[in-house]
Structure formats: C-alpha cells, structure tokens
Amino acid sequence: MGIQIPRGTQDLLPGQTEIWQYIENTARELCRRYQYKEIRTPIFEHTELFLRGVGDTTDIVQKEMYTFQDRGGRDLTLRPEGTASVVRSYIENKMFGHPSQPVKLYYIGQMFRYERPQAGRFRQFVQFGIEALGSKDPAIDAEVLALAMSLYQELGLKKLKLVINSLGDSESRIAHRNALINHFEPRIGEFCSDCQNRLQKNPLRILDCKKDHDHELMKTAPSIIDYLNEESRTYFDKVKQHLTDLEIEFVEDPTLVRGLDYYNHTAFEIMSEAEGFGAITTLAGGGRYNGLAESLGGPETPGIGFALSIERLIAALQAENVELPIEQGIDCYFVSLGDAARDYTVKLAYQLRNSGFTVEKDYLDRKVKAQFKSADRLEARYVAVLGDDELANNKINLKNMATGEQVELDLATFIEQFKKLQA
Known part of the structure; x- marks a missing residue:
C-alpha cells in the first residue's frame, strides 16, 4: 500500500480550496475595516514560550503539544495556538514603542495539537485570530467580540450564540482560587489525576475537566461572579453595555472557563446552535489576557483577542447549508x-x-x-x-x-x- 496522509490531517483539493480562499479573503477584508494588520510568526517556537505563555497546567501543554529537539539540542514546539507567538513577536520587535497604539494584529496560520481527530477537529488545523495589545478600554473588548460575530454573520451563519463571562482581575482570581481549593479539597480523591494535580497549581482548570464534568461538586463550585471586586464588576458591566449598544445578543455564563492560563477579565465563546452540528458546539473563543506580556519578559501590556478554527467554521456552514458566493467559470x-x-x-x-x-x-x-x-x-x-x-x-x-x-x-x-x- 502506498504512503498515506498522517492521521488528523487533510488534503485540501481544488473545489475545496476556493472555499478556504473565500473565507480567508472575507476575514482579511473585515480586518482591514477594523484596522487590524497581518502578522506572520514561525510555525515552531521555543517550547518555553508555550510553557510560560499557555500555562504548564493546561491540556495543551501537558498532552497535546508536538515537541522535539533539533540537532542543536534545543527544545522546540510546533505552535499549538497563536497568541503566545504574537505576544512574543510584539515584545521582541518592540511594537510597544510604535506611535500607533493599541497595536492591532491578525493572523491566519496552521496550528498543531495532538488530540483525538473528530468531525471538524484535526491535529493540523488553521486558525484565524486577532490580538489587540496596549489598551485597557472595555470598548476594545466589545470591538473584538463584534469583529468575531461579524465574520460569521457576513459568511451567512445565523444560528449563533455568544457566551461571555468575567474571570476578574488578579485580586478577584486569588479570592476565587482560594474558594475553589476549599470547595474541592475535601473530596479531591474522587477526581481524576489531572484535577488532583491542578488543585494547588490552578484549581480553575478543574472546572474545565472533561472527565469529571458531571461530578456533583462541579455543579456547586463557587462562581467567579461572586468574587469579582468592584473594579472587575464595573469593567464587565461596561463591556456588556457596549455589546447592548451594538445590539449584539449575548448570554452570561458564570461557569465559562477558557482552556488557557493567561485569561482574565472578559472571556467568551461563540457557539453554533445548528441542528446536527455535533456535541462540541464551540466555534471560537477568546478573552482578555492582561499580564501575558509581562510573563514573557515584556513591559506591562494589556491585551485581548480571539481565535477560530476555519475547519470548524466550514463545518458550521455545512450544518446550516450555507453556499458561499464563490465565483465560478x-x-x-x-x-x-x-x-x-x-x-x-x-x-x-x-x-x-x-x-x-x-x-x-x-x-x-x-x-x-x-x-x-x-x-x-x-x-x-x-x-x-x-x-x-x-x-x-x-x-x-x-x-x-x-x-x-x-x-x-x-x-x-x-x-x-x-x-x-x-x-
């Protein structure tokens, strides 16, 4: 038998690539209107970038990264997500000194995660994402959310649900962290080994566990909303007010936890409610990550962004029977x-x-x-x-x-x- 394509990857053939090109061109045009500029980073980075940037307690770092040593003995990793690379480039190229602030960037590129392939999920996949660096204004949170929703809507999707939450600032998160430890610690032995390891390191990750999702303690876990300080509440209220002013419908979900350690304040996901789309409904996710630049050796830099899988987007288009107006002939x-x-x-x-x-x-x-x-x-x-x-x-x-x-x-x-x- 001849050599076959690796599991979790796909060939995009003529007839399919035109769909991808249309989506990518639509995303680029939308970014032009919102004044986000394209950035292209390497497909592989030093492994330390993702250990520090994504978080060593995340599933991505613990289970999903493609990591190898080059001939010089350096630990390198195929990028599993785009934000850490963009922030690394922002720091390394001193974009914080640019006269035009905030720095607004977008990328379209291949990412790699070793996970179980399933409908719309691959080990090599393409992400479109944006990052806005240098502003603490809640209005830019709303702008990022608006751009994400606009892309799906301009491509013809209608059955969408925007879910938002606040993870609070560092003070709020510390208070919530302590409450989570007190909540889970007496019965942590009933949870999987990953959750047991996360209890002291990052108990928020327990809420994102797929194995113990139905455990009774999950349903009664302390909500971050109850531990938001006044500054965090005010910030979140302002974001919601902007969304209301933009007539962007949203649902608040205090249990929403993003899968990466760097998130704080605004967190969100966009989901498909199309019939037959599948059990995993998330199309895009993102949020604010103040503090990420500092953890990577850069200056204090607030930031917010999102990423979406183009494969998942195409699956949603198919679920809603949307035909893109691709020029033929x-x-x-x-x-x-x-x-x-x-x-x-x-x-x-x-x-x-x-x-x-x-x-x-x-x-x-x-x-x-x-x-x-x-x-x-x-x-x-x-x-x-x-x-x-x-x-x-x-x-x-x-x-x-x-x-x-x-x-x-x-x-x-x-x-x-x-x-x-x-x-």
Whole structure:
C-alpha cells in the first residue's frame, strides 16, 4: 500500500480550496475595516514560550503539544495556538514603542495539537485570530467580540450564540482560587489525576475537566461572579453595555472557563446552535489576557483577542447549508483545429491572461467536440475557435456560450475587441 496522509490531517483539493480562499479573503477584508494588520510568526517556537505563555497546567501543554529537539539540542514546539507567538513577536520587535497604539494584529496560520481527530477537529488545523495589545478600554473588548460575530454573520451563519463571562482581575482570581481549593479539597480523591494535580497549581482548570464534568461538586463550585471586586464588576458591566449598544445578543455564563492560563477579565465563546452540528458546539473563543506580556519578559501590556478554527467554521456552514458566493467559470476557452492554430493559441491565451482574464486552452490534442465539452465543464463564458483556415485569413470566431451568438473577429485586434466585450 502506498504512503498515506498522517492521521488528523487533510488534503485540501481544488473545489475545496476556493472555499478556504473565500473565507480567508472575507476575514482579511473585515480586518482591514477594523484596522487590524497581518502578522506572520514561525510555525515552531521555543517550547518555553508555550510553557510560560499557555500555562504548564493546561491540556495543551501537558498532552497535546508536538515537541522535539533539533540537532542543536534545543527544545522546540510546533505552535499549538497563536497568541503566545504574537505576544512574543510584539515584545521582541518592540511594537510597544510604535506611535500607533493599541497595536492591532491578525493572523491566519496552521496550528498543531495532538488530540483525538473528530468531525471538524484535526491535529493540523488553521486558525484565524486577532490580538489587540496596549489598551485597557472595555470598548476594545466589545470591538473584538463584534469583529468575531461579524465574520460569521457576513459568511451567512445565523444560528449563533455568544457566551461571555468575567474571570476578574488578579485580586478577584486569588479570592476565587482560594474558594475553589476549599470547595474541592475535601473530596479531591474522587477526581481524576489531572484535577488532583491542578488543585494547588490552578484549581480553575478543574472546572474545565472533561472527565469529571458531571461530578456533583462541579455543579456547586463557587462562581467567579461572586468574587469579582468592584473594579472587575464595573469593567464587565461596561463591556456588556457596549455589546447592548451594538445590539449584539449575548448570554452570561458564570461557569465559562477558557482552556488557557493567561485569561482574565472578559472571556467568551461563540457557539453554533445548528441542528446536527455535533456535541462540541464551540466555534471560537477568546478573552482578555492582561499580564501575558509581562510573563514573557515584556513591559506591562494589556491585551485581548480571539481565535477560530476555519475547519470548524466550514463545518458550521455545512450544518446550516450555507453556499458561499464563490465565483465560478472562466472568461475564455480556446478551441483549436490544426497544428498551426493550436500553436498560435498559446500566444493568444498568454496575452488574454496578461490582460487580466481567466483563460484555458486544450493541451491534449482533443477533437473539437471534446474541447467544447471541456469549455462547458469549466463554465467558459466565451469560446474562441481558431482553425488553420481562420489563421491563414487572420480571423477568429468568438462564441457567447450564454446566448449562442457567434461573431467573426480580426485576429490582429482580437485582444482589444475582447476587452471591449467585457467592459
């Protein structure tokens, strides 16, 4: 048997890649309107970046990272998420000194996690994400949420639910942390080994456990909302007010816990409520991560962002039966009869392509009927027919495939005449 694709990866073939290109172009255009600029970071980074940035108690770091040593003995990791890399680049390139603040960035790139492949989830996947660095204004939290929702809506999704929560500032989180320890510690032996290890290190992670999700203590665990100090409550109220002003519907969920250690204050997820989408409904997630830059050796830098999987987005489009308005067809197909005519269409195709038109011709020396069938498959708007006789008389026939109308044009001025037809 031949070599096959690794488990958890996929080939994107012609017919599929056009969907990806449309989504990516829509995301880029939306970022242009919101003034987020593209950043491209390496596919692999020093492992320490994710240990410090993502958190050594997270499932990503403990179970899912692709880590290896290079020939120099350095520990490197294929990036499992985008935020840590962006913040590392922000610090390393001193973007905090740029005159235009906050720094607003977006990325589209491949990420890698060793997890069980399932519908819409792969070990190599593509994330689109944005990061806004340098502002503590609750308005930019609302802006990030608005951009995320706008992308899904512009692509045609309707069955969406935005869920938000506040994880509070450091003071609030410390108070909540102590309450969680007191809550779980007497019966921690009933929980999985991961939860037992997290009790003292990061008890908030226990709430995100998939194994013990149905344990009775989960249902009665202290809510972060009850431990928010006045500053955190005021901040969260302001974010919610902005969303209300923008007429963006949301649901508050005090149990929402993001899977990465760097989150504080605003946290959110966007979910699909489409019938048949699957048990895992999350499409995108994000939140505020004040303190992440400092943990990576940078200056004090508030930040907020989100990331979404394009694979999950496409699955949601399929669940809602959304057909993207992807442009089909080509402008012109050259049908040739005879060796001299076939050779001459090479130049004509080149000239039309250089004029900005989509063009194809026959390269298999097929009969005229087969060439017309090929033009039909490609949904050609025009077919230009050139035979050796027409070439000798400096003529070429052009057929409008929609109307069936056919005209004879001078070969010498064919390119200019074709341009006028498209004007």
